[in-house]
Amino acid sequence: MVEMVYYYDGSFDGFLCCIFESYANKEILTAIYRDEDDIPTLFASRSISTDKSHANRVLRKVVKCSTCAAELLQKGFLTCLPEKELHLYHMVVKLLKEGPSFLRNVSDDTLHPVFAAVRHLHGEAHLLKGFVRFSELGGVLGSEIEPKNRVLPLLRSHFCTRYQGETFFIYDKTHKEALFYAAGRAVIRPLEDFQMAAPDETEAHYRVLWKRFYDTIAIKERENPRCRMTNMPKRYWNTMTEFQSEDYFKPQSSPAAGPALSAPDGISVPATPPAPGLSAPASSP
């Protein structure tokens, strides 16, 4: 067995192929980097190309050993755990060598970092189920989030069930991808850039109403900024209606409004979900 550094394309399948190749070549991985991260190494390295059938074989093997491990593998890949690939690789190696019993012991050294990261992912997704804010623009509900983990796959079924009759999208600014939903179909696609349009009269009206409700519901005698911050860390406030500055509440037509941005017209076609690589929601060049 020789030690080796692998490079892959950043996709989940690509990562599974790293595991596949490490077994095929009898190599022990000391690091797994994404091509785009462009990290130079002094150690022996190999670039892995993605092969869907190899990826499937790895996943099937893991599912056969333990469905719980398979879930950790898939979800672990969505987390912001530093060197998540290496941690997940170690988990799979241990699983194939020793069987799944270590998965029941959360304090296990190989499992614990992955478990904690997945818990963080779930926690963030849970918070965002509440903190996501939609704006209505021409019949479409749109929102932006800035999560640390890639939460869209976890938010998908929640919002698709809740708003089954609506057309909506959620743009993840951090990972530059978006969840689109229309007419019963949902897709998650990369989206390089996106600017939310300014509100029309109706949208501005409900924003104002919500802000008023939010400001009124607090009991002055009980004010407690620390408690609010613990429950709702500041990093979420950026995309929440109740914490926006005055301009956010001014309708587009009002003279004081800033330069009007185009509405996300690409996805206002209700019948068809936006095609991959779409020009929709007004991606600015």
Added chain:
Amino acid sequence: MDVLEKLSILTDAAKYDAACTSSGGDRTAKKGYIGNTSASLAGCCHSFSADGRCVTLLKVLMTNCCVYDCKYCVNRRSNDTRRTAFTPEELADLTINFYRRNYIEGLFLSSGVLRSPDYTMELMIKSLRLLREKYRFNGYIHAKAIPGAAPELVEQLGLLADRLSVNIELPSESALKTLAPDKTKGAILAPMRQIQVRNQENKEELVKYRHAPKFAPAGQSTQLIVGATADTDFQILRLTQGLYDRYRLKRVFFSAYVPVVEHALLPAKNVKPPLLREHRLYQADWLLRFYKFRAEELLDESNPSFDTRVDPKCSWALAHLDFFPVEVNTADYETLLRVPGIGIVSARRILTARRVGPLHIDDLKKLGVVMKRAQYFLTASGRVADGLRFTPDSLLHNLIAVEQPLLPQQDMVQLSLFDSAG
């Protein structure tokens, strides 16, 4: 008056109600309807207000007009305040538009008594019906039943709402007589009993006919005001326990009384709301509901108030040192739950993890045990944490130190530090 102004007035008048949770609801999505309520213990907070409380529901009154004169209430008829009422259309429109933007999980509708309890309930029913039928709203609704309203109206309300509540507010009958002269114990308890009985019947109906209409499927709750009267923690906790036992309530909420009026029978306006008491009551309530504690284990006649310095579970442990240490590798679930620093989740994890092999002290933290508290009360494979030495005195001190930063409010910390020095 425009909707914005109405919203301000009717939110301001509703904000003292503590209940704001969608938990216990399980309304799966329906075709052609908007919304669902997922059953999760934690519920779903959509925001947190400046006082640190979770904002889940659009919490408003139908109207703040009231023919009653409860002394502790901002809406009492003798109070000089601006009055207004939503129309059912305005309320339904607000709810649905807030819901679509994911501002809220649903509606919490309460009300002052306009003209009569029946008239008020009819207004509320009309709003909810509009929301459910015209707007096809399938999200969460919590509605307050107005004491004194006809049973048929309670029935109708229950068929539209997920949860019903009747607020008891004052923990004793004598307090009720002096502070809420228009209300009687009977008028409050009657709808509570009706809701409980109907809920039970409905469960049986649903077993027989899967499509039977649901009556308040998320059960009922109530609220008790803390600190407006001389009632002790023990009285309040025992009442709470009785409500869980006898009325099968899903939740009892506590609301620290915020003085809104000068009245000889009430605390003066400059008295701060007793937030620490409220906090301790919630902790104890949690122990009743999930940890199988009984009120009498935590407090009694000779010891009727919670310790301000440590939480009720620690307090119990300190009074029962002979129960400890607990060996985590052999103790059963109930025993594990008695250890301060071990919660429901970590107790379950311990049970699963120890099947793989014996647990050591170092494993416990990773299983979610709060060792800063738990270390004094447990052993793992017969061993305690490295270098752990303590006397009953230092134990109390250490536990107080752990508790301080966790208290919900800064001025409580000073208060309790002061107490512990004495």
